[in-house]
Amino acid sequence: MHPDVNSLSLPRVLHALSDPVRLKVVKQIWRTGGQTCTALNLLNDMPKSTASHHFRVLRESGIINMSPQGTHMINTIRKDDLDHCFPGLLDAILNAPDTE
Amino acid sequence: MHPDVNSLSLPRVLHALSDPVRLKVVKQIWRTGGQTCTALNLLNDMPKSTASHHFRVLRESGIINMSPQGTHMINTIRKDDLDHCFPGLLDAILNAPDTE
DNA sequence: ACGTTAGTTCTATAATTTTGGAACAATAAA
DNA sequence: TTTATTGTTCCAAAATTATAGAACTAACGT
Numbered sequence: 001m002h003p004d005v006n007s008l009s010l011p012r013v014l015h016a017l018s019d020p021v022r023l024k025v026v027k028q029i030w031r032t033g034g035q036t037c038t039a040l041n042l043l044n045d046m047p048k049s050t051a052s053h054h055f056r057v058l059r060e061s062g063i064i065n066m067s068p069q070g071t072h073m074i075n076t077i078r079k080d081d082l083d084h085c086f087p088g089l090l091d092a093i094l095n096a097p098d099t100e
Numbered sequence: 101m102h103p104d105v106n107s108l109s110l111p112r113v114l115h116a117l118s119d120p121v122r123l124k125v126v127k128q129i130w131r132t133g134g135q136t137c138t139a140l141n142l143l144n145d146m147p148k149s150t151a152s153h154h155f156r157v158l159r160e161s162g163i164i165n166m167s168p169q170g171t172h173m174i175n176t177i178r179k180d181d182l183d184h185c186f187p188g189l190l191d192a193i194l195n196a197p198d199t200e
Numbered sequence: 201a202c203g204t205t206a207g208t209t210c211t212a213t214a215a216t217t218t219t220g221g222a223a224c225a226a227t228a229a230a
Numbered sequence: 231t232t233t234a235t236t237g238t239t240c241c242a243a244a245a246t247t248a249t250a251g252a253a254c255t256a257a258c259g260t
Contacts, residue, residue: 008199009199009200010123010193010196010197010199010200011117011118011119011120011123011199011200012118014114014115014117014118014123014193015114015115015118017111017114018111018112018114018115018118019111019217019218020111023110023111023114036236036237037236037237038235038236038237043236046219046220047219047220047221048220048236048237048238049219049220049221049222049237049238049239049240050218050219050220051237052237052238052239053217053218053219053220054218055237056238057217068226068227068237070226070227070228070235070236071226071227071228071234071235071236071237072227072235072236072237073236073237085196085197085199086192086193086196087192087195087196088188088191088192088195089189089192089193089196091188091192092186092187092188092189092191092192093110093114093186093189095187095188096110096185096186096187096189097110097185099108099109099110099111099185100109100110100111115247119247119248121248136206136207137206137207138205138206138207143206146249146250147249147250147251148206148207148208148250149207149208149209149210149249149250149251149252150248150249150250151207152207152208152209153247153248153249153250154248155207156208157247168207168256168257170205170206170256170257170258171204171205171206171207171256171257171258172205172206172207172257173206173207
C-alpha cells in the first residue's frame with residue numbers, strides 16, 4: 001500500500017530517511033533509476049526480512065514506489081510527489097555528502 | 101556540548117527533525133530568531149524534563165545552539181553550519197507545509 | 201541568606217523500531 | 231509439476247527513544 005500524495009507527512013518522511021541503511025538505499029535507487037531489492041545488494045548485508053522491513057518503511061512514508069515485475073519488485077523514487085509536497089527536500093538530501 | 105561543524109551527521113539531523121514536537125520547536129525558534137525553552141510554550145504541553153530531552157537531541161545533532169543567558173538558555177538555529185553541510189536542507193524543511 | 205526562576209540530570213517506565221528466523225506466497229524456468 | 235527465485239508476513243527478541251517524576255544546580259532578585 002502506497003500513501004496518497006496529499007497524505008505525505010514530513011516527520012514520517014524524515015524518519016524514513018534518518019536511517020543510514022535506508023538513506024543509502026534511496027540514493028542508490030535514485031542513482032540507478034529503479035532497482036530490485038537484491039540488485040541493491042542489501043541481502044549481502046542483512047537477512048531478507050530486515051531488508052523487506054526497510055523497503056516497507058520507505059514505501060509507507062511515500063518515498064518509494066514498489067511495483068511487482070514478475071518475481072521481483074521494481075523500486076523507484078516518488079520524486080514528483082515528494083517535490084510537490086516538500087520542494088527542495090529530496091534534492092538537498094540526495095546531494096548531501098555522505099556523512100553517516 | 102555542541103558538535104563541531106565538520107562532524108554533523110545527516111541521519112542524525114534527519115532523526116532529530118523527524119519528531120513533530122522538535123520540528124515545531126525548530127520552526128518556532130527560526131521564526132522568532134532565538135528563544136528560551138519556556139518562551140516556546142513547551143512547558144504548557146509537557147514536563148520540563150521532556151522538553152529538556154528534546155532540546156538536548158536538537159543540540160547534540162547540531163541543529164541548535166544553546167547559550168546560557170543568566171538563568172535561561174537562548175536557543176538559536178545553527179543555520180550557517182547546516183547550510184554549509186547540507187545545502188538547501190533546512191530551508192526545504194522550514195518552508196515545508198505543516199503536514200504532521 | 202533566602203526564595204524564585206530556568207533548566208539539567210538521574211532514574212525508571214512505556215512505546216516504538218530494528219533485527220532476524222521460519223514459514224509462507226507468487227512467479228518463472230526446467 | 232517440480233524447483234528456484236524474489237520477496238512478504240508472522241513472530242519474538244533486542245535496541246533505541248520518548249515520557250515524566252524527583253532531586254539537583256546555577257543565577258538572579260530581594
